[in-house]
Amino acid sequence: MMFIDSICPKCGEINHVEHKGENILFVTCKNHHIYDHIVIPYSRTHSIKDDKRTKLEEMIVEKKFYRMSDKSTICLLIFNNGYEIEGRSTVRDVKDFRAVIGKDKAYEQALKKAMVALGAFLV
Structure with missing residues (x-):
């Protein structure tokens, strides 16, 4: 059992909901809106290449x-519903740092987090 954050597509309320392995959660937000949240496990979003990513x-x-720093990059994604999600990338040794690769990795990590948090919007 774990908890995930789900954002209501009607009012933007962030809901901390219990997840017991279901593929779809039926969530009632604090403003009494009921919506479906499709659960996409973080581990399965390694390569997001489908209509949900679009x-x-x-x-x-x-x-x-x-x-x-000389080794770390952060990507901040701001969504049309006001939600903000960040992704990070870092290398162990400064001589391995490549700005373009760091941006790509940070962006992909932010998308993975967004896929989990914004699942209700991707129905």
């Missing part, structure tokens, strides 16, 4: 990248 990317209104 829908998710269409929801992005802004992407911001920050180089936090």
Whole structure:
């Protein structure tokens, strides 16, 4: 058993819901909206290459990248519903750092997190 954050597609309320392995959760938010949340496990989102990814990317209104150190990059995705999700990438040794690769990895990690959190919007 675990808990996941689900965002209501009607009001944007963030709901901390119990997940017991179901593929679809039926969630009632604090404002009494009932909606379906499709659960896409983080481990299965290694390579998001389908219509759900397309829908998710269409929801992005802004992407911001920050180089936090000589080894780390952060990607901040801002969605049309106001939700913000970040992804990070880092290398062990500074000589292995490549800015383009760091941005790509951070972006992919942010998308994976978004896929889990915004599952209700991808129905």
